[in-house]
Structure formats: structure tokens, C-alpha cells
Amino acid sequence: MQDRQEVSGDDVTPFADEQTRQHLQVLVEGVATLAGFEQSAVTLRRDGVCEIIAAAGVSTDFVGTLVPTEVLLDEIANADEWGAWRFVPHERIDERMLGYSHIPDLTPLEGDDAWHPLDSLFAPIYDDAGEFRGILGVDAPRDGRLPSPEKLEVLTRYAEVARTLVLVALEREELNEKVRMATEAREIVRRALGEPTLDLVLAACRQTLVECFDAVGMWLTAFGEGGAGHTTTSYARGSDVDPPFSEIDDTVVRLARRYWDDQYVAPFSRAHAEQPGLPPQDADRLLAFLDRIGIGSVLFVPMGVGTECLGFLVLTRVSDSREWTDVERDAARDIGRDLGRAVANARQLERERAVVDRLRKLDSYRVEVVNTLGHELRNPLFSMSANLELLDVDRLDEESRRSVAAATRGATRMRAVIEDMLTMAQMSDPRREFEPVPVDLRRVVHDVHDECHAAATAGGVECRTELPSEPVVVAGQPDELHRMLTNLTSNAIKYTDPGGQVTIRVEPRGDEVVTRIDDTGIGISALDQAQLFREFFRSTNPAALVRPGTGLGLAIVARIVNRHSGTIELDSVRDRGTSVIVTLPAHRDDGVSRA
Known part of the structure; x- marks a missing residue:
């Protein structure tokens, strides 16, 4: 028995579809039993390497053996064609293939048709596009002879069944991978879009990105506005050292913008060093950089929104023996778009915060x-x-x-x-703190009415109140609410001619308290109403201009209402009067007594 070589198990993801694996196991056991062979196995090509998925008549550790694809392709090219099957006699066997084979322990018989322990008989499996996808192999015929035409006919039928099962297995595996990638991609985007700053966007998604793509690390660069001040974050499993990415910024930034225009995701390694827009000298420089930081393969993903490239994402693997699959590349392209949107959102929020701060x-x-x-x-x-x-x-x-x-x-x-x-x-003043306390608006209205009574009497205006019998409580500052109602009431009295009337009403409405001040005064034009709460605004009505005022009273009212999370509305008709309605949130814990 010869020792077998193995490709590192970290270079291929576990086979997810256990049900299909069992079907393939039944197939190889059927070949061994009905076609008269002691041993048989099925090998699938996935992620750039070939893995033995099911086997019969061999030790259990043989399943899971990984074989480099180029070794199998060379073996196929070296074989004799026997219909759907290929035969390599022992004298032509590739020494490399022996390192991944299970050699049967048997003594060859006499005769030209005797089976030699190093003979190889297998059926290569191709998909509809002609791409190599796997192999069905048999070994150690029970009669010790090369298969007869009758046995080859039976083996051919098994080869057809194996092709169907292998393609189904790979399709189901690809579907499972797409579902997994889509689920994890949604989680990445959910985390990124939920963060308010660029640094938090980058920090929220980096570990999940690495796990999603089974990478060993990543780095992500978001371009600064105007092309300056790039922000880079990196993550590597088991390491907190940041490689000097700035050494290659000039090359990768240029590629990011080109690849975003082309919507191209680039798998880069020594085996895939030729990439669009990448001169050989720049490729050599990138490869030397990756060698220095211990990386064998990267997936380069541009990020952006619309026509604007906003950065790039680089996913890393130690070895280039496992290729970046089409599913991974498609998912990475989508994530590049989504992360671009997250970066754009974070940029917009930062701009808005800067404006608010200014x-x-x-x-x-x-x-x-x-x-x-x-x-x-x-x-x-x-x-x-x-x-x-x-x-x-x-x-x-x-x-x-x-x-x-x-x-x-x-x-x-x-x-x-x-x-x-x-x-x-x-x-x-934005620095002025607002600490609300329970305030019964009835008490405030009583005080305001007493304060404005003299001015109303002097002007020949009747000022009255309509208040509920129970407390009407809001959360606010008593002095500010007093100033608000005083300004509104004094304004109503000032712009009401003798013989007119001003009425102050307070009414609770569910979670809100509505205060309404109605007058029968000179009214306000629609043009003036649009600017009424602006600082230093005075009415264009000649009848109002002759009455003294600073133009700040209603602007102060608007600021107080805003500090109390309320709203103010105004309804007025020239020469018929004005109604001002202030709505404030009610205080939730009504702890004010009737007294």
C-alpha cells in the first residue's frame, strides 16, 4: 500500500449536500458489486481542486482526499479511449497520480488481459459546456482481467448515471452556496447600512465579510471626497498587524475606478496575474507585496454608487489552490454595490453633521x-x-x-x-439645557390673564378665558410657557380694536394639549402669515404698522414652542380676526393636584 499525498483541507469548503453524497455512495457501491470490481470512487471538481466524495472497497480515510485538477487532466490526456471510459496501463502511469491513489494489494495474473495493480480505468465527467467536473473510477476487477466488451457496456451505463448524479450534486451545491452567500450578504449590508459613520460602517462588516467568503483577511478602502483622504480598515484572523497598504495605493485606486466602470471583480494571484488594465510591472509589484504579507490569492472588488467609484474591497486567502468561484465573485460584486451605498450614506450623514455643527x-x-x-x-x-x-x-x-x-x-x-x-x-442658545417639569396650563393662563387685564381694559378689549375644571398638564418650563402665552395674548389685545374680544381656551386631546387664542382684531394677510414667525418681521398692513412692536415677539413664541416639541398654527382673515393654535405634548404622569 502506498502513502497518499493530500492538498491542504483548508483549500476547499466542506461538501454541504449530504443527501447527494449518499446517492453517490450508493452509485459507487453498485458499480463495485454489479460491474465486478472490488473498488470504485467518485471525484468532484470544486473550488479549483478535485475531492473524492464517495468510495467503496477502500479505507474510510480515502474519502475526502484532494487531488490537484491539473494532475487529473494530465492523466486524462495520457489515457486510451474506451468509449466513455479511459484506460491508462501501468507502464504509462503518471508518478504524480500515484501520490493520490489507493493501490490495491493484488498479484497480477498471467496473460495479456491481466489487470495490473497500477492500471487505471476511469470515466471523466463533463458538463453541457464541456467543462471537466469529475471522475468515476474503478479498480481491482474480481476476475483479475481487463473488462470485456460486455463489462464495458455495463460500465458505460454507470458512467451515464454518474454524470447525472455528479452534475445534480454540483448544481445543488452551487444553489446551497448561493443561498448561504445571499443570506450572509444581507447580514453584511444590514450591519453596514445601520451605521451612522464611515468608521463604524467599515468596522461593522469586516469580520462578517471574511467569514462569508471563507477568507483569511480583508482590507477595505473608502475614497475621500475629491479624491483625497482615503480611509482604510483591515482585518486578519489571528492578527492585529496592519500591512503597509499605502505602498500599492496608486495601482489599486486606479484599478478600482476602471473596474467599477466595467463592473468587474478581479481574482488575482500568480495563476491569474494578467488582469485588464494591469501592466506586467504593476502585477509583479502587487505579487511581491502579497508574498511579503503572506497572501497567495485575493479577490479585488470595486465599490460605488451609480457612476461614482467610492472605494474597493480586497478579500485574501493564503493559498491560490482554491479558486474564487463564480458564485463568490457574483456575491462580491453585489456586496461592492451595497457597501458603496453604505459608504455614500455615511458620507451624507457626515456632511449633514458637519453642516449642523457649523x-x-x-x-x-x-x-x-x-x-x-x-x-x-x-x-x-x-x-x-x-x-x-x-x-x-x-x-x-x-x-x-x-x-x-x-x-x-x-x-x-x-x-x-x-x-x-x-x-x-x-x-x-443651543447650549441652553431644557429640563421640563409638570406644568398646569390653567395656572399659566390665569397668570397671563391677570397680567394682560390692565392693557385690555385700557384698549377697550374684553379678555376672557375658557378653562377645564381639571388640571391640564404639559411637560415644560413654566417661565417659558408664561412668556409664550403672554406674547400671544398681548399681541391679540394690541391688534384688536376697542369693543373687540380676545378668548384664551385650553383643551386636553388625548396625548396632546391644545391652547387656542382667538381675537376679533384686524387680521393678517396671507402674504404676511408666511413670514410672521421670522425675526424682526413687521406686518405690511398699515393698520398694524402704527401700533408699536419689536418684530421679535412671535419669533420668540416659535422658539419656545419648538423647545417644547410642540406645533403652532395660525388662521387669520383681514378685518375679521386671528386664531393661534399651540399644540403641546401632554405630561404622561399627571401628578399635579386640583389644588
Whole structure:
């Protein structure tokens, strides 16, 4: 008995379809029994090597033996044709083939038709495209003789059955592989698309990618916007050392863009060094780099979206004896598209975050400017107002008294503008924390009504409230809610002519609380309504312009409503009145007592 050589078991994936393996086992046992041979075996070609899948009449460890495909192809070329079968007499046997064979222990008989232990009889199996897919072999005839024409006829029938079973086995294996790859690819994409940053996208998928393709490692490079600032991540089983990928960036980046245009996935190794767009000197440089980091074969996958290449993925294997299958290449191409989409999404999110960050900084700067300006204006304004109050107006003539009164009114308006600017800055400050507490809106409305009562009476306007008997609680800041309702109510009173009416209503509606302020005032045009909540906007209605205002009151209201996660709506008709509806989320734990 001769020792057998073996190809590394890491170079081929386990045969998944156990049911088909059993069918092939029945076949080889039938050949051995009915065709009169002691031994038989079926070999399938998968992943670039050939594996003995089923055998009869030999030791159990013979199944699983891996044979290089080129050895079998050379043996077929060296054989005599016996119909569907091929025969290689012992004197022509390839020494390499002996290293993968199970040599029967028998003594040759006398005669020209005697079977020699090193004789080889097998039927090569090809698919419909003429590609070599496997072999059915027999050995050690029971009568010790070469097969007669009658035995060859029986063997030919078995060869036809073997071809059918082998092709079915390979088709089912390929289908199983496609299902597995599709399932794992979906998991890769799910993880990648769920991450908000590019670094997390790369980190989320790298280990799963390696396991999905039965690789030993990978590296993934995402191009920076404008072609600069590439981001690279790598992963290798059992290693945390990052190879110097930058040494070959110039070559692989160029290839990535070309291969994305062609939608081409490149299996690269010494056996497949000739690739589109890759000059021989660059191929030699890549091979030297892979040799240095201990890699024998890679699958180069471009990534992108639409017409834009966004990077590339490289999957690695130690040996090039196992080829990258068509199923793996197709799955890798799809994953390249999906990862490209994930990279594009992460880029967009990063751009949006950058814009938000710039806006936040701009808001902070604006708040600081307004606060500084407001406080700087307060001091001279206070001094001016104090001096105006100290004037003995009774000793002034009529014209001087009018001038002092005008200056006092101007100072009052300026003080109102400054206070509103500071409040606006406070409400707009992104650094200002919001810590809501339970607030009964009925109490706030009562306080606002009392505060605005004097202004309503002076203007000849009736101001009334319609409130429920039970507490109506929202989560918010009491002082901000008070400011919001005060601004809305005072606006309604200010723009309502004498004899008119302002009504404040509060109503709970499920998970929300609706506050409605109705007036019978001068109304607002549709054109003005579109800009009403913008800072410093004043109405174009002449009847409104004659009434004093800073143009900041409703902008402050909008900021407060937004801080409270609410909405504000406005319904108005010129000369018929205005309704403002503020909707706020109700407080979930109503812990405010009726008292």
C-alpha cells in the first residue's frame, strides 16, 4: 500500500449536500458489486481542486482526499479511449497520480488481459459546456482481467448515471452556496447600512465579510471626497498587524475606478496575474507585496454608487489552490454595490453633521454677539432713561416737554427691543439645557390673564378665558410657557380694536394639549402669515404698522414652542380676526393636584 499525498483541507469548503453524497455512495457501491470490481470512487471538481466524495472497497480515510485538477487532466490526456471510459496501463502511469491513489494489494495474473495493480480505468465527467467536473473510477476487477466488451457496456451505463448524479450534486451545491452567500450578504449590508459613520460602517462588516467568503483577511478602502483622504480598515484572523497598504495605493485606486466602470471583480494571484488594465510591472509589484504579507490569492472588488467609484474591497486567502468561484465573485460584486451605498450614506450623514455643527457654532456666536450687544446697550440706555426721569419737565417750555416725552418713548421702545433680543438669544442658545417639569396650563393662563387685564381694559378689549375644571398638564418650563402665552395674548389685545374680544381656551386631546387664542382684531394677510414667525418681521398692513412692536415677539413664541416639541398654527382673515393654535405634548404622569 502506498502513502497518499493530500492538498491542504483548508483549500476547499466542506461538501454541504449530504443527501447527494449518499446517492453517490450508493452509485459507487453498485458499480463495485454489479460491474465486478472490488473498488470504485467518485471525484468532484470544486473550488479549483478535485475531492473524492464517495468510495467503496477502500479505507474510510480515502474519502475526502484532494487531488490537484491539473494532475487529473494530465492523466486524462495520457489515457486510451474506451468509449466513455479511459484506460491508462501501468507502464504509462503518471508518478504524480500515484501520490493520490489507493493501490490495491493484488498479484497480477498471467496473460495479456491481466489487470495490473497500477492500471487505471476511469470515466471523466463533463458538463453541457464541456467543462471537466469529475471522475468515476474503478479498480481491482474480481476476475483479475481487463473488462470485456460486455463489462464495458455495463460500465458505460454507470458512467451515464454518474454524470447525472455528479452534475445534480454540483448544481445543488452551487444553489446551497448561493443561498448561504445571499443570506450572509444581507447580514453584511444590514450591519453596514445601520451605521451612522464611515468608521463604524467599515468596522461593522469586516469580520462578517471574511467569514462569508471563507477568507483569511480583508482590507477595505473608502475614497475621500475629491479624491483625497482615503480611509482604510483591515482585518486578519489571528492578527492585529496592519500591512503597509499605502505602498500599492496608486495601482489599486486606479484599478478600482476602471473596474467599477466595467463592473468587474478581479481574482488575482500568480495563476491569474494578467488582469485588464494591469501592466506586467504593476502585477509583479502587487505579487511581491502579497508574498511579503503572506497572501497567495485575493479577490479585488470595486465599490460605488451609480457612476461614482467610492472605494474597493480586497478579500485574501493564503493559498491560490482554491479558486474564487463564480458564485463568490457574483456575491462580491453585489456586496461592492451595497457597501458603496453604505459608504455614500455615511458620507451624507457626515456632511449633514458637519453642516449642523457649523450652524450650531454660528448660533452660539450669534447668541454671544446679541448678549454682548444687549448688555452693552443696557448701560447707556439706563443712564439716558435715568437722566430723562430727573428732568424737571414743569420748568420746560412746551416744545422741550414734547422732546423729552419723545425721547422717553424712544428709550422705552429701545428697552423693549433689547429685552426681546436677549430673550430671543436665550431661546436660541443651543447650549441652553431644557429640563421640563409638570406644568398646569390653567395656572399659566390665569397668570397671563391677570397680567394682560390692565392693557385690555385700557384698549377697550374684553379678555376672557375658557378653562377645564381639571388640571391640564404639559411637560415644560413654566417661565417659558408664561412668556409664550403672554406674547400671544398681548399681541391679540394690541391688534384688536376697542369693543373687540380676545378668548384664551385650553383643551386636553388625548396625548396632546391644545391652547387656542382667538381675537376679533384686524387680521393678517396671507402674504404676511408666511413670514410672521421670522425675526424682526413687521406686518405690511398699515393698520398694524402704527401700533408699536419689536418684530421679535412671535419669533420668540416659535422658539419656545419648538423647545417644547410642540406645533403652532395660525388662521387669520383681514378685518375679521386671528386664531393661534399651540399644540403641546401632554405630561404622561399627571401628578399635579386640583389644588
